[in-house]
Amino acid sequence: MAVPKRRQSKARSRKRRSHDALIAPTYTLCTNCGALTRPHSVCTSCGTYKGVQILKVKEKKK
Numbered sequence: 043m044a045v046p047k048r049r050q051s052k053a054r055s056r057k058r059r060s061h062d063a064l065i066a067p068t069y070t071l072c073t074n075c076g077a078l079t080r081p082h083s084v085c086t087s088c089g090t091y092k093g094v095q096i097l098k099v100k101e102k103k104k
């Protein structure tokens with residue numbers, strides 16, 4: 043198995059990890075029902091995209 047010859051410096055590791063931070067997902071308001079949805083995707087609460095009905099949405103049972 044290959045073994046590293048030199049220990050990586052703190053700066054090198056930290057520079058690599060500078061891109062590892064998690065970012066919160068962005069949400070937009072649905073134009074049809076006003077629920078929070080991911081941009082460029084079908085609304086999961088009403089099933090529309092750009093005002094067009096894409097999915098049939100099951101009604102919630104009480």
Ligand SMILES: [Zn+2]
Pocket residue numbers: 072073074075076077085086087088089090
């Ligand atoms: Zn919606």
